[in-house]
Amino acid sequence: MATNSTLSVSELDFDTIKSSLQTYLQGQTEFSDYNFESSTLSILLNVLSYNTYHNSFYLNMVSNEMFLDSAQLRTSVVSRAKMLNYTPRSSVGATAAIDAVVTPGDSPTSITVGANTQFSASINGISYSWVTSESTSLTSQPNGTFIGTLNIVEGTPLQHRFTVNTTSPVRYILPNENTDTTSFTIRIQESAANSVTSTYTLVSDLSTVDSTSTVYYIQENEDNLYEVYFGDGVFGKKPINGNIVIIDYRVVSGTAVNGANTFATPASLGGYSNFTTTTSSVAQGGALQETIESVKFNAPFKFQSQDRLVTMQDYKNIILTENGDLSSINVWGGEENDPPIYGKVFVAAKPTSGSLLSNQKKEAIRSSLKSRNTLSIDVEMVDATYLYINPTITVRYNPELTSLSAAALNDKVQTALISFEADRLGTFGNKFYLYELTERLKDTDSSFISVDADILLEKRFIPLTTEISTYQINYYQKVFEPHAGHLGSLTSTTFTVDDTSGLNLDHDGYGILRTYTVDSGSKNYRDNNFGTIDYDTGLITLTNKLISAYDGDSLSIKIKPNGKNIFGQRNQIILISGASIETINDSTDTSTSTVGLVATSGVSTTITSDNSTASSGSTSSYSI
Amino acid sequence: MVALRSGSVDPRRTEIVYRDLGLSFIPHPVTKNVAVLKNEDAVKRAIRNLILTNKGEQVFDELYGGNITALLFENITPVTVIDIKENIKIAVKAEEPRATVLDVEVLATPDLNAIKINIVFRINDSPNASQLTFTVERVR
Numbered sequence: 217m218a219t220n221s222t223l224s225v226s227e228l229d230f231d232t233i234k235s236s237l238q239t240y241l242q243g244q245t246e247f248s249d250y251n252f253e254s255s256t257l258s259i260l261l262n263v264l265s266y267n268t269y270h271n272s273f274y275l276n277m278v279s280n281e282m283f284l285d286s287a288q289l290r291t292s293v294v295s296r297a298k299m300l301n302y303t304p305r306s307s308v309g310a311t312a313a314i315d316a317v318v319t320p321g322d323s324p325t326s327i328t329v330g331a332n333t334q335f336s337a338s339i340n341g342i343s344y345s346w347v348t349s350e351s352t353s354l355t356s357q358p359n360g361t362f363i364g365t366l367n368i369v370e371g372t373p374l375q376h377r378f379t380v381n382t383t384s385p386v387r388y389i390l391p392n393e394n395t396d397t398t399s400f401t402i403r404i405q406e407s408a409a410n411s412v413t414s415t416y417t418l419v420s421d422l423s424t425v426d427s428t429s430t431v432y433y434i435q436e437n438e439d440n441l442y443e444v445y446f447g448d449g450v451f452g453k454k455p456i457n458g459n460i461v462i463i464d465y466r467v468v469s470g471t472a473v474n475g476a477n478t479f480a481t482p483a484s485l486g487g488y489s490n491f492t493t494t495t496s497s498v499a500q501g502g503a504l505q506e507t508i509e510s511v512k513f514n515a516p517f518k519f520q521s522q523d524r525l526v527t528m529q530d531y532k533n534i535i536l537t538e539n540g541d542l543s544s545i546n547v548w549g550g551e552e553n554d555p556p557i558y559g560k561v562f563v564a565a566k567p568t569s570g571s572l573l574s575n576q577k578k579e580a581i582r583s584s585l586k587s588r589n590t591l592s593i594d595v596e597m598v599d600a601t602y603l604y605i606n607p608t609i610t611v612r613y614n615p616e617l618t619s620l621s622a623a624a625l626n627d628k629v630q631t632a633l634i635s636f637e638a639d640r641l642g643t644f645g646n647k648f649y650l651y652e653l654t655e656r657l658k659d660t661d662s663s664f665i666s667v668d669a670d671i672l673l674e675k676r677f678i679p680l681t682t683e684i685s686t687y688q689i690n691y692y693q694k695v696f697e698p699h700a701g702h703l704g705s706l707t708s709t710t711f712t713v714d715d716t717s718g719l720n721l722d723h724d725g726y727g728i729l730r731t732y733t734v735d736s737g738s739k740n741y742r743d744n745n746f747g748t749i750d751y752d753t754g755l756i757t758l759t760n761k762l763i764s765a766y767d768g769d770s771l772s773i774k775i776k777p778n779g780k781n782i783f784g785q786r787n788q789i790i791l792i793s794g795a796s797i798e799t800i801n802d803s804t805d806t807s808t809s810t811v812g813l814v815a816t817s818g819v820s821t822t823i824t825s826d827n828s829t830a831s832s833g834s835t836s837s838y839s840i
Numbered sequence: 841m842v843a844l845r846s847g848s849v850d851p852r853r854t855e856i857v858y859r860d861l862g863l864s865f866i867p868h869p870v871t872k873n874v875a876v877l878k879n880e881d882a883v884k885r886a887i888r889n890l891i892l893t894n895k896g897e898q899v900f901d902e903l904y905g906g907n908i909t910a911l912l913f914e915n916i917t918p919v920t921v922i923d924i925k926e927n928i929k930i931a932v933k934a935e936e937p938r939a940t941v942l943d944v945e946v947l948a949t950p951d952l953n954a955i956k957i958n959i960v961f962r963i964n965d966s967p968n969a970s971q972l973t974f975t976v977e978r979v980r
Contacts (some may be wrong), residue, residue: 230900231897231900246859246876247859247860247861248857248858248859248860248883249858249859249860249886252858252886252936252937252938253901253936253937254884254886254887254890254891254936255882255885255886255902256860256861256862256863256877256886256889257860257861259863262898262899266899266900303851342902432928586939663863762948765841
């Protein structure tokens with residue numbers, strides 16, 4: 217038989233499998249035509265190779281599915297994640313808040329809006345159902361009205377009942393992929409004849425579970441549906457024959473409803489039809505079922521942290537895992553604050569839609585963390601603050617190396633700038649390197665000889681126009697001040713104080729801010745001690761000021777930074793705004809195209825609530 | 841098997857260069873072994889295998905084959921006949937290094953839905969021509 221007694225079996229490719237078989241069989245003398253594609257032997261080898269290839273592929277796929285890193289099927293990924301004690305997040309219904317004022321015709325002692333009171337919101341022509349998540353008692357007012365805030369969640373409430381049968385066990389599977397597992401209310405009724413029910417809770421800490429604990433567990437099953445199961449009599453109370461499992465839950469639409477701010481109300485609230493409502497918190501928090509990639513990423517982290525919040529990374533992992541609607545998060549200890557605040561952990565999160573989290577969402581995250589973090593450590597949620605980089609970009613190009621017009625070249629730079637902002641900025645902890653920006657812009661066209669840029673840093677805020685307030689505007693960057701008395705590192709938009717309009721800010725070069733108006737082309741100083749600026753830390757303080765009006769959408773203050781690299785600190789998110797680009801023909805040394813305002817995302821960022829974070833417990837002092 | 845690729849056979853010689861199986865797997869009436877095809881018969885069988893394979897039929901080699909059975913479903917016109925001839929010549933040239941096609945005759949009998957094919961070829965280094973004749977017909 218074969219003199220080539222070694223058959224290579226490690227190959228997975230069809231051609232190499234066939235080649236191995238040919239080499240092996242050519243050693244025998246009975247047949248010889250293996251090498252000829254049309255021979256019958258070759259046809260048989262094709263069949264054999266294809267079968268081998270098929271089996272190899274199948275086995276390779278099976279082995280891939282055995283590991284979290286290489287698994288492709290959702291069921292495999294979920295199963296591997298289960299071994300790490302990780303349950304993939306289900307779809308989550310968005311939440312919103314509505315302020316209600318009910319004017320009853322009679323004189324009730326109380327008015328209660330029941331749970332699952334139906335609202336609706338229409339987005340892109342599709343109507344979505346919303347319900348109150350719990351029963352809410354409205355507060356009586358002296359004028360006879362009742363007011364209160366109703367928390368509503370998106371989703372359709374459903375109830376499923378299963379009768380426990382120990383001889384032919386029932387699987388408690390909810391037949392909807394978009395089930396929101398956080399909406400579960402699970403009760404077990406004693407029997408059809410006995411209506412006494414016990415409420416079961418989701419197990420959170422196995423060490424506290426015993427044989428009488430009324431807890432339930434959740435898993436995602438092989439059909440991508442959620443299955444509830446109960447204890448075995450050791451780790452949790454075991455349901456007995458005849459018990460009726462009652463599961464109340466909601467089927468939700470995920471991210472589709474985020475941003476909804478107009479809600480159609482039911483005919484009556486608490487039994488009264490005379491009422492008004494206003495949306496106090498727009499819809500946010502809606503998320504789709506966790507993706508395979510996300511499960512692969514998060515499961516090992518969850519296992520590492522063991523559901524305990526100790527390190528900064530633990531906080532990040534758990535918050536991101538449980539809140540699919542957050543695009544970026546930063547966590548730091550209070551000792552890093554200036555001044556330090558010991559015993560606190562600060563969490564800043566940016567939602568996927570919009571720029572600030574609702575108070576409702578912040579409280580939900582805070583309370584979720586509180587049960588798992590270290591004793592005596594408080595969790596404080598803070599809003600993101602935005603720092604805008606204003607670049608002035610000058611591009612010199614060689615007209616002999618391009619057929620594009622100056623305007624087209626300018627467009628390319630604009631596109632690259634917008635792309636740079638999207639890629640490198642917009643989340644917490646970003647680092648902006650001016651050199652990186654100019655190099656990237658230069659690479660956009662081979663005709664560019666040089667790209668130069670100067671930057672200013674801008675903060676925007678909306679002053680309280682009716683209240684004397686103190687504002688601390690912190691850039692966390694050193695201000696350009698090469699020598700004492702240097703002027704020109706600070707500018708502002710115009711505003712009004714004490715009926716003096718048209719005021720601008722500058723500084724005296726020694727850390728004092730001044731206001732001035734421009735009269736007949738020269739500065740007329742109005743207040744020589746309007747505030748302070750710390751050139752080393754970039755902190756501007758305006759103490760007890762009543763800024764009664766301002767031009768534009770907000771009051772903007774710009775500083776010239778000392779360095780060319782800007783690092784986002786703590787809750788600071790860096791964006792690009794107010795960019796201007798000038799292209800210069802290097803042959804003629806003339807400016808050929810200028811764009812004054814590039815449409816980067818920093819131009820239109822919402823900053824409405826930037827000043828809503830009170831510092832040091834004072835309601836009239838704001839950190840921006 | 842470089843020696844085999846460049847091998848030659850003279851049908852008049854008894855030296856056996858090519859050995860293959862018959863695709864029908866009919867056992868030898870006496871020995872009960874699977875019939876072995878040798879030299880000219882092996883090459884003829886290979887050409888027949890090649891011609892009757894449709895393009896796309898061979899796994900991982902979609903261009904392999906004479907595509908004749910696919911053409912049976914075309915209207916039999918002079919153009920179709922030329923197509924069949926060309927397909928045979930191209931396929932043998934590309935896939936069967938042992939043979940050189942000298943002539944191809946295609947006799948269409950539309951009333952019977954059949955085509956008779958006669959391939960005259962020469963096994964490389966052999967002075968004599970060989971002939972392979974077979975009929976293909978639609979069965980549905």
